[in-house]
Amino acid sequence: xxxxxxxxxxxTITLTIILSLAALVRDRLLWPFSHYPMxxxxxxxxxxxxxxxxxxxxxxEWPLPSRVEPSGLHLHIIADHLxxxxxxxxxxxxxxxxxxxxxxxxxxxxxxxxxxxxxxxxYRDSIQTATKPHARSTTLLARWSER
Amino acid sequence: xxxxxxxxxxxxxxxTATNLGVCRALxxxxxxxxxxxxxxxxxxxxxxxxxKPVWFVGLIGPLPSATTLSVVGIxxxxxxxxxxxxxxRLVSLGVxxxxxxxxxxxxxxxxxxxxxxxxxxxxxxxxxxxxSTDAFSLDAVIARRRSRTRPSPSSEYTWPIALGxxxxxxxxxxxxxxKLRHSGLxxxxxxxxxWLLTEQQYTHNAPLDWASAVANHPLLCHLLATGTVALxxxxxxxxxxxxxxxxxxLGTIGLxxxxxxxxxxxxxxxxxxxxVWVDWEALWRLLRDKLQLATLGARExx
Numbered sequence: 001x002x003x004x005x006x007x008x009x010x011x012t013i014t015l016t017i018i019l020s021l022a023a024l025v026r027d028r029l030l031w032p033f034s035h036y037p038m039x040x041x042x043x044x045x046x047x048x049x050x051x052x053x054x055x056x057x058x059x060x061e062w063p064l065p066s067r068v069e070p071s072g073l074h075l076h077i078i079a080d081h082l083x084x085x086x087x088x089x090x091x092x093x094x095x096x097x098x099x100x101x102x103x104x105x106x107x108x109x110x111x112x113x114x115x116x117x118x119x120x121x122x123y124r125d126s127i128q129t130a131t132k133p134h135a136r137s138t139t140l141l142a143r144w145s146e147r
Numbered sequence: 148x149x150x151x152x153x154x155x156x157x158x159x160x161x162x163t164a165t166n167l168g169v170c171r172a173l174x175x176x177x178x179x180x181x182x183x184x185x186x187x188x189x190x191x192x193x194x195x196x197x198x199k200p201v202w203f204v205g206l207i208g209p210l211p212s213a214t215t216l217s218v219v220g221i222x223x224x225x226x227x228x229x230x231x232x233x234x235x236r237l238v239s240l241g242v243x244x245x246x247x248x249x250x251x252x253x254x255x256x257x258x259x260x261x262x263x264x265x266x267x268x269x270x271x272x273x274x275x276x277x278x279s280t281d282a283f284s285l286d287a288v289i290a291r292r293r294s295r296t297r298p299s300p301s302s303e304y305t306w307p308i309a310l311g312x313x314x315x316x317x318x319x320x321x322x323x324x325x326k327l328r329h330s331g332l333x334x335x336x337x338x339x340x341x342w343l344l345t346e347q348q349y350t351h352n353a354p355l356d357w358a359s360a361v362a363n364h365p366l367l368c369h370l371l372a373t374g375t376v377a378l379x380x381x382x383x384x385x386x387x388x389x390x391x392x393x394x395x396x397l398g399t400i401g402l403x404x405x406x407x408x409x410x411x412x413x414x415x416x417x418x419x420x421x422x423v424w425v426d427w428e429a430l431w432r433l434l435r436d437k438l439q440l441a442t443l444g445a446r447e448x449x
Binding site for chain 2: 001016027040069074091101
C-alpha cells in the first residue's frame with residue numbers, strides 16, 4: 001500500500017468509526033450514521049393509531065388501501081408531528097387531500113380498485129390493549145372534501 | 148502482541164482478494180433484491196407537509212417529479228447490478244453509493260426517521276474506497292486478460308471486511324445502549340416488550356401472526372428482552388472473541404429475522420452487511436474438497 005493510499009484507507013476507517021461513535025454519544029441521527037433508538041422506549045397497555053378512510057357522497061366510509069401512502073405507522077407519525085404545529089388543522093386537512101388525490105390517481109391507472117371518493121377523513125384511535133377485547137375510542141383529526 | 152499490533156493485525160493483515168470480491172458481489176446483489184420492488188417515484192405523491200429531508204436529500208434540492216425519481220431508481224438498481232458484477236468499480240460503486248444515499252435517504256425524509264438503511268450506504272462507501280473488484284469481478288477478468296497476473300495477498304483486502312465488522316458491532320452496541328439509556332433495566336424487567344408485541348397488530352403486517360401469542364407469556368417476553376439487550380451490548384466481543392463469534396452473529400441475525408416475522412419490521416438490507424462475517428474462500432475450499440471426496444467415493448464404489 002502506497003503512502004497516499006494508506007492515508008485514504010486510514011481516513012476512511014477513522015471517519016466511519018468516529019461518525020458512528022458520534023451518533024452513539026450524541027444520541028441523534030447523523031445520516032447515514034444512526035443512534036438506533038428504535039423501540040428503545042417503554043411501552044404500556046395503551047396505544048394509538050391513525051387511519052385514513054375514504055368517504056363517498058352518501059357519507060359511507062371505507063379504509064383507504066395500503067397502497068395509498070402514507071399509511072399505518074408512518075401516517076401516525078406524520079399526524080403526530082403535524083398536530084404539534086401551530087396550523088395543525090390546515091396541515092392535516094392538506095394531508096387528507098393529498099391522500100384522496102393519491103387514491104384517485106391510483107384508481108384511475110388501475111393500481112387500486114374501489115369506488116370514487118368524495119372526501120377523506122383521518123381518525124385517531126386510542127386503544128386499551130390490557131382489556132379483552134381491546135377497548136377503542138376514536139377522534140376525528142381532519143376531514144377533506146373534494147368539492 | 149500488544150494492543151497496537153493486534154489492532155494493526157486486525158485491520159491490515161494480508162489476505163487474498165477473493166473474499167472481499169465475493170462480499171462485494173453478494174452485498175450489492177442482496178441490496179438489489181431487497182429493493183427490487185421499491186420505486187422512489189412514490190415519494191412524489193406524498194403530502195408536502197410531511198417533507199422533512201435528511202441533510203443529503205436536502206442538499207440535492209426540492210423533490211423532483213415522479214418520473215425523474217423513478218428513472219433515478221432504475222439507474223440506481225442498474226448500478227447495484229453492475230457493482231455486483233464488479234465492472235468499473237469507481238463508477239458503478241460510486242453511482243450506487245450516491246444514489247443509495249439519495250433514494251434510501253428519501254425513506255427517512257417524510258417526518259419518520261429510517262434508521263436501518265444507513266449502514267448499507269456506509270458499507271457501499273467502504274466498498275467504493277476499497278479495491279473490492281480485484282477478484283470475483285469482471286474488472287478482474289479484464290485485468291487478467293491484459294496482464295495475466297493475479298493480485299497478490301495484501302492488507303487492501305482485509306481492512307474493508309474488518310471495518311464492516313466493526314460498523315456492525317457499533318450498530319448493535321448503539322442499539323443496546325439506546326435501550327438502556329432511554330429506559331434503563333425497565334426495558335427488560337417491565338412488561339414493555341409484552342405491550343409492544345401486543346400493539347404490533349395495529350401498526351404492522353407481520354408474516355407470522357404470533358406476536359399476540361408470545362405477548363401472552365410474560366416470562367418469555369422478559370427472556371426475549373434480556374436476550375436482545377445482552378446480544379446487542381455484547382456484539383463488539385464478536386470482533387475478537389472467536390469462540391463467541393458464531394453465537395453472537397447468528398444470534399443477532401436470528402433476532403432480526405424474528406423481529407421481521409413477529410413484528411413485520413424489515414431489516415433485510417441491514418442483514419446483508421453480515422456477508423463480511425463469512426470466509427467465503429475457506430467455505431468454497433471446504434465445499435470443493437467435500438465434493439471431490441464424494442466424487443472419489445462414488446467412483447470407487449462403481
